Amino acid sequence: VLQLINAYRFRGHQEAKLDPLGVWQRPVVEDLNPAFHELSEADRDLTFQTGSLSFGSETMKLGDIVDGLQKTYCGSIGAEYMHIVDTRIKRWFQQRMEPVRSEPGYESKTRKHILERLTAAEGLEKYLGSRYPGVKRFGLEGAESLIPCMDELIQRAGYYGAKEIVLGMAHRGRLNILVNTLGKDPKELFDEFEGKRLADSGSGDVKYHQGFSSNVMTDGGEIHLAMAFNPSHLEIVSPVVEGSVRARQTRRNDTVGNQVVPVIMHGDAAFAGQGVVMETFQMSQTRGFGVGGTIHIVINNQVGFTTSRQDDARSTEYCTDIAKMVHAPILHVNADDPEAVVFVTQMAMDYRNEFKGDVVIDLVCYRRRGHNEADEPAATQPVMYEKIRKLKTTRNLYAEQLIAAGVMSEDEVKQMENDYRDALDNGEHVVKSLVKEPNKDLYVDWSAHIGHEWTAKCKSSVALKTIQKLGKKLVQVPEGFSVQRQVSKIVSDREKMTAGASPINWGYGEIMAYATLLNEGHPIRLTGQDVGRGTFSHRHAVLHNQKDGSRHIALAQLFENQPKFEIYDSLLSEEAVMAFEYGYSTTKPDTLVVWEAQFGDFANGAQVVIDQFLTSGEHKWGRLCGLTLLLPHGYEGQGPEHSSARIERFLQLSAQHNIQVCVPTTPSQVFHMLRRQ
Template identity: 60%
Template sequence: SGFGTGGTVHIVINNQIGFTTSNPLDARSTLYCTDVAKMIQAPIFHVNADDPEAVIFVTRLALDYRMTFNRDVVIDLVCYRRQGHNEADEPSVTQPQMYQCINQLPTTRAIYAARLIKASVINERTADQMMQNYRSILADGSVVSRPVVEGLTNQYAVNWAPYHDAQWNEVVDTTIDQKTITRLSAQLLDLPADLTLHDRVKKILERRQKMTLGEIPIDWGYAETMAYANLLTTGYPVRLTGQDSGRGTFFHRHAVLHDQTQDRNYTPLQHLSAHQANFLVVDSLLSEEAVLGFEYGYATADPSALVLWEAQFGDFANGAQVVIDQFIASGESKWGRLCSLVMLLPHGFEGQGPEHSSARLERYLQLCAEHNIQVCVPTTPAQMFHLLLRQMLRSFRKPLVVMTCKSMLRNKAATSSLNDLTSGSFEPVISDKSLPDNDAVHRIVVCSGKVYYDLIETRRELQRDDTAIIRLEQIYPFPRALLARAIESFPNATELVWCQEEPHNQGAWDQIKHRFRTLLGDHMKMRYAGRASSAAPAVGNLRVHRQQQQDLINDAIE
């Protein structure tokens, strides 16, 4: 239900051989290229591409069908490829008989011109003149196609001009006042009287009430929900899809509440006010590529909507690598298309093995250039709150890749206060303000993600007040000035350590070490603390994992 388009017109450019397939039967699992559409009982119109008027008729018929019945329809444009896979390719090597026939065929233009001449619609001179005019326009680099319908108004058209040339560090107010928090919390907790909740979910909602009152620190689920509620009530639609997104893979979100006695559910974020924007959360099918591709398209069509795709584990995003590489990271560079899609990728090494530990941070950083995407690793609920609001309140519309947390969701140290929501903003760099004397610091450890909490715990145990720990919460665009300011606040530091949980050949190290070296120059030595290089992201043995984790923490601190 979350992925309907009211029907799609699918056009198959059927050159009958694909690329260089010698045997057409090897190109698919069915006898014919459109057979796959039969499983959804979609109409399939086969048309000769050498007959332009028939193509126009079939196209109009297909569009009328789609608009009338809101169902998919397929056009099989039966044609051929006159050249090879490219103009320098020689197709007759693999398709000799086909290309003996093709080489003797006149072009589509010649066939149609002869038909019009025979019907006395035009003469040969007119046909030649039309061709020469067309070639001249091509040679001039001008637009060759006229508008299909002059003055056509597209009700779905969006003016993207306000979002061009925006800067990532544009300052916006992402705070929320206490009065609004109280109001939104009351609306979120105003549930139907006959709704029977699971005991664990009921306790979570009771804790959220205490968070609103300031009795206990706020957690990740509260901060994220409050961010969505704030956006919805100020006119920004929110769309969240992914596997287990309604509940949250790690039982933290509970955007959808399931009745334990009746077959129904209730979504509080859809009942904030009569004038709120639309909220949709969908537990998607197990196809990362299909869902992420749909969300990319949605986000490129509506800059006013916060569109989020969440992987069940960040590791699983590799099933959508084509969408990430070809569209999300490079769509603006190739086609000038802006997109504010948010990717939520649970990431962190907790001994769960190589398939459930790494969102492959290094792959996203490798794709970073020309401020094409944002890569952030928030370590507090408040940071997540401000990050989500910043994504919509700025005019900067670029994809946001967030390494979200797993074990941090229940780490008592990884919490925030209400004051962190009513003041402040997202901080790309969080300096260390807990030390008694900055002048006594000789080592600076810079890290991202949950390893920070392991580092501060070990530093406390070892009483190493000579070591500062700085969190890099935004890795790209690289916040050089902010990081330089944080480092300069420890004037006597002589060593900088980059600490990460990921193996040496993964994570952020290889992608950002040159930025640090440029920043530090010859004034400070720099080294790496983390796991050794590995073909797999993580080990599968919990005991080995814990030993590796302790070793890299000790290496950074001691």
């Protein structure tokens, strides 16, 4: 019996009723059959010990145990958490799901609110569909449960004391989230559809790439919501969001991640297909890039544009299997059961609050129309769309459920629809919790950075006295700290440079630029592969004690209460790390943020970030960014992979003062360039 209980916990999700379309073909799970564990039909009436089962009773009849397990693990929710090694976490999920059999039993008020949010989700799509037929909007139809899910996430985050949520998402359902969750003025959206808002739209990027921010009220207080701008390159926004979150946490001295929460929405095909997803997960628990856990929501409509065969789309059972790599719990849920969706949402937020790790909600839904509204999907998915055409919408199904339960009357349901449509007709905000007069403390003042000519004079020189004072501090090593022989020579050489006894070199010019900026109140963040030492052994910003391996970072200990100096050797990734630093630098303009390539030639591992964000973000979306890329390379006979940094690529991307490409030839130029930046 205990083995049977365990089998349900491990494999119940494989028999859960997750697919609203009922087209999934899944093999029978032998382990879930009592006969597999040598239990017969006659044993159903016998009483057994329940072990660790949280059904509230130490002994139960086998029949009741099996029925309870079926409800808990094979209903609308398929929970994968038994791959996690931490027993506390496994117990936590069992104690959340088993006592209520994964059926939370919400009161009427909550159920009405869920229907109201579904009505908003469906209402907007219908309205846009009839007012702007055939216009691409990448609607949420078939996945309307995302709106009550987001609503619950925000309210619950506020309850736990969060002050900001940063959202990242692709095109699917974005307009719906903007209007129904972030409270974008519907009238503004209609103007975009009608082409009335072109004057200030930069390069005219599509409306489902635009970011947005607003403040909403929760039971726990006001929360700032920020939707990241993103290109069509799927999933690259994920590390950008994480970088922005880390910067906001740093700004609030939030070292555990209680005050700023990242929520990232993915498509099933891209989540399984794009390598940057793995890189982002790999960062999640590191010193330099951790944010205290991310909530991932996969809008799993079972088709990527026209690709729906599983043996074309991926090699894994689920599109979410990559998340197991960091022992993240994965909650699969049938999107046509909105109460189950809200239940897993609450669990996800509570889990992140409790364990500060990543968690995935796999919202199994469908796509009512084509990839976009001008597309005919039946050409490539005939069987799927035959089913979809006959299927009632999520809102319809749920409304019928509430009417049958006597929670609402048909008239009330109809009235809810009409009220929403009237609000859109009148161009009113449709998010009731929207704060009209937001608390200015939640914002950052960018005015100091806007509207300057790039040729504006900038004093980058520093008094000799200051350099000598800082130079002395940079070479101080703690008592009894044993420095390696070659490194010791570099330290003593720097002492001579400070005294003017020998000419300064590259490493000194760079380190001194950082020291003087810190002295003037600017925080510094430096990341990349092997940046502590530097690929060319020139930086040595981090010294390692030869006796016990302890570290000494002089730049972090120049004076009391100095600005933060952070230096992290990154994971061996270019794309996600550069995207993270872009997100960080667009959020903290007062910080010098530096990403260094191991060799400049390897920067093209992050070409998407360079093309879609760094060089074009300001033109497309008005996003300012002060990220510095260091691309070290030299002609030291190491062949074409180590000697060019592909400078010509950066020059091709330069226009309208979007980037400065500098090739310094002296250490003093390095010093002044970094200070000017």
